Amino acid sequence: MTSAPAHPFLHAFAPPAKPESDFVTIVRGRGSVVYDDKGKDYIDALASLWYCQIGHGRGEMTEAVTAQMERLAAYQTFDPFTNEPAARLAEMVSERSPLPDGRVFFGCSGSEAVDTALKLARLVAQRRGEPDRQVVIKRTHGYHGTNFGGTSAQGIAANREGWGDLVPHFLEVPNRDIEAMATAFARHGERVAAVIAEPVQGGGGIYPPPDGYLEGVRRLCDRHGALMILDEVICGFGRTGEWFGAQTFGVTPDLMTFAKGVTSGYLPLSGVIASRRVCEAIEEPGFVLRTGYTYSGHPTAAAAGIRNLEIIADESLVERARHVGRALADGLDALAADGLIASHRGAGAVRGAVLEGDAAPVRADMLARGVIVRPIGNVLALCPPLVITDDEIGRIIDTMADSIRAVA
Ligand SMILES: Cc1ncc(COP(=O)(O)O)c(C=O)c1O
Secondary structure, X not given: OOOOOOOOOOOOOOOOOOOHHHOOOEEEXXXXXXXXXXXXXXXXXXXXXXXXXXOEOOHHHHHHHHHHHHHHOOOOOOOOOOOHHHHHHHHHHHHHOOOOOOEEEEEOOHHXXXXXXXXXXXXXXXXXXXXXXXXXXEEOOOOOOOOHHHHHHOOOHHHHOOOOOOOOOEEEEOOOOHHHHHHHHHHHHHHEEEEEEOOOEOOOOOEOOOOOHHHHHHHHHHHHOOEEEEEOOOOOOOOOOOOOHHHHOOOOOOEEEEOHHHOOOOOOOEEEEEOHHHHHXXXXXXXXXXXXXXXXXXXXXXXXXXXXXXXXXXXXXXXXXXXXXXXXXXXXXXXXXXXXXXXXXXEOOEEEEEOOOOOHHHHHHHHHOOEEOEEEOOEEEEOOOOOOOHHHHHHHHHHHHHHHHHHO
């Protein structure tokens, strides 16, 4: 017996054998709420996939994007071309970052940003006359996208498996252990091009850094001539209560990746901020940076980024992230006091509720009750739009409590 052909849509991070009809069809969104094709509403407690800082359905974004499309929808930025939205967004991003004299390279996805940052780190070593400096230290539970560089940099073993050989010279250390990092440097220091780390690990289970950890990584990088890459794809643009996680945790990296919150996901856009020091290694007249993407500096995506950053500033959403984080933490404290969850952790408005068992059945029950969260092992990840209301936060917490009781 031959099975019926599957639907043409092959989903990301999903079982290919799952029928299309078993997926939830989201048809519209407004603020922190999305609706499916049957009219059911859901609180989007994950901001889609950690990205929708300003909430769904914002007319200002439609207007900004439409205006740009009517002028010039798209044009390439390979030499000799540029465009005003991309140049303006580069200024806006660098001004808000801890690298105000840095430069911004654009891509479309976090994975493209990560692979570019890894290439730039190695390029700097090559150009400084250190051809053997190619090792990248990465951490358990790290998530750095799914291109080959990012897959090799993953600290989530399951995401690395099944693809054949990955990129060589990646070295994994435990995620919150500065001694392990120091040992790796002691053994391989002269060969280390960079360390890559998320300020708060997101996809691997919401692990904030221990006090002083990122400063310790910074010191080790400086001592051994390596670059520090902060992967800010989730933490960037207010999520941790400052524009970037680097500022929340008081460190200045050499390279920073961003995506998601830069446009709140209205259009795909990502980038790498390169520090002055990194730029100086490549700004030699005559040298050509031979990497980039067709859509690097896409003007309509950049227009979405500009309008999104204006909204984040106008509505004080960076400060609001601290309030959202406190409200989530208070709710989760209450669940822990009632013995419903074991603990919780996070920073700003990205938090994980640690359950006693597998989080997947609780996620399924919460989804049925109209709240979207993400299960990661025994953790339920929360990362709502920064415009979420206190009532909506209350509904997330109450639903989590109901679902944990129901599943138990
Ligand atoms: C920290 C981090 N880096 C990189 C990525 C990859 O981004 P994308 O899925 O846009 O390629 C993600 C995606 O969640 C991420 O969380």
